[in-house]
Amino acid sequence: MSDVWLAIALAGAGTFAMRASFLAAANHLGEVPPWASRVLRQIPPAALAAIILPALVRPEGTFDLFQPRLAAGILAALIAWWTRSVLATLVLGLAGVTVLEAVWPT
Amino acid sequence: MTEQGSPPSPPPHTSEWRAGARAAAPLLAAVVPFGLVAGATPAAAGFGVAAAVGMSTFVFAGASQLAMTDVLAGGGSALVAAMAAWVINLRMLLYSASLAPFLTHEPLRRRLAVAYLTVDQNYALAISHWGPRTRPADGSFMIGAGILLGVAWVASTAIGAALGTTMPEELPLDFAVPLVFLVLLVPALVTAPAVAASVAGGGVAVASAGAGFGPWSVMAGAMAGIAVGTVVDWLGSAPGATPDEPAEEVDPGE
Numbered sequence: 001m002s003d004v005w006l007a008i009a010l011a012g013a014g015t016f017a018m019r020a021s022f023l024a025a026a027n028h029l030g031e032v033p034p035w036a037s038r039v040l041r042q043i044p045p046a047a048l049a050a051i052i053l054p055a056l057v058r059p060e061g062t063f064d065l066f067q068p069r070l071a072a073g074i075l076a077a078l079i080a081w082w083t084r085s086v087l088a089t090l091v092l093g094l095a096g097v098t099v100l101e102a103v104w105p106t
Numbered sequence: 107m108t109e110q111g112s113p114p115s116p117p118p119h120t121s122e123w124r125a126g127a128r129a130a131a132p133l134l135a136a137v138v139p140f141g142l143v144a145g146a147t148p149a150a151a152g153f154g155v156a157a158a159v160g161m162s163t164f165v166f167a168g169a170s171q172l173a174m175t176d177v178l179a180g181g182g183s184a185l186v187a188a189m190a191a192w193v194i195n196l197r198m199l200l201y202s203a204s205l206a207p208f209l210t211h212e213p214l215r216r217r218l219a220v221a222y223l224t225v226d227q228n229y230a231l232a233i234s235h236w237g238p239r240t241r242p243a244d245g246s247f248m249i250g251a252g253i254l255l256g257v258a259w260v261a262s263t264a265i266g267a268a269l270g271t272t273m274p275e276e277l278p279l280d281f282a283v284p285l286v287f288l289v290l291l292v293p294a295l296v297t298a299p300a301v302a303a304s305v306a307g308g309g310v311a312v313a314s315a316g317a318g319f320g321p322w323s324v325m326a327g328a329m330a331g332i333a334v335g336t337v338v339d340w341l342g343s344a345p346g347a348t349p350d351e352p353a354e355e356v357d358p359g360e
Contacts, residue, residue: 005160032240038343042300044294049307
């Protein structure tokens with residue numbers, strides 16, 4: 001039991017340190033040079049895609065293009081593009097994956 | 107600025123708090139189901155409601171909480187569990203670096219509040235709210251969004267832990283997470299560097315997961331995506347379109 005709390009304390013402290021790293025030192029940042037802001041603005045698409053794509057093409061831990069999650073993900077991406085709506089994407093995406101997982105031939 | 111009459115104008119931060127909370131509100135539809143899972147999983151492993159809530163309060167990063175639960179439930183030590191969480195959360199370093207230039211003028215305690223509340227969702231919301239140019243921004247937007255997400259996260263974890271394993275397993279609730287990130291990513295895919303960064307980021311993440319990088323694969327993908335996006339961005343903006351570069355597939359339109 002105390003092992004769990006020790007793990008929580010360590011994981012929490014380390015994660016907060018990572019979150020705080022640059023933010024804590026932000027007052028020492030001068031003007032951000034153009035090359036740095038060029039690097040920094042790549043972070044959102046790079047990081048988000050690195051989280052999303054494995055969830056779509058390796059849902060069971062092995063690479064597989066012919067399964068419901070990739071199909072539902074493509075559907076959801078199109079809905080996200082057209083509607084820009086979180087709710088529409090979530091509802092239709094979750095409904096899509098539920099239906100597809102039910103009918104997908106295995 | 108020109109409001110009718112002169113009602114007592116709200117404190118300067120209040121409207122940004124509200125804007126942040128309003129922007130984050132639709133994301134609750136994904137945060138709550140994921141929170142239920144993040145609560146039910148450690149409860150099912152026998153760690154109790156308090157530990158589940160403690161994880162959500164102090165770690166506040168769903169994927170890493172599931173990973174550390176996995177390690178602990180498998181008999182791994184506290185240090186190994188924490189290391190699994192750290193690796194998954196390495197992207198927070200990137201988020202911190204990306205947010206810092208906007209908040210240089212904010213006092214330390216507000217920057218630390220932003221740091222504690224930084225998660226994928228409000229990070230992506232804040233960057234698109236403040237950007238694309240780096241400028242002094244009001245951290246309240248991210249704090250407002252973060253408090254709403256955090257309260258919902260901790261509360262749904264507690265409920266999930268209390269319900270335990272009674273949640274129907276066939277509901278694909280975990281799929282809500284990539285769906286939300288899709289909504290945050292897709293509108294940004296209108297520039298060549300963003301497309302290149304996400305193709306490389308996603309591709310390398312998938313390839314390195316396949317090569318056995320495990321929890322490192324997200325960070326590997328993110329770093330590759332940043333590198334490729336930076337190069338494409340630099341090539342696209344270089345004056346004279348870099349005549350010394352071998353031209354490939356010249357776009358007749360441009």
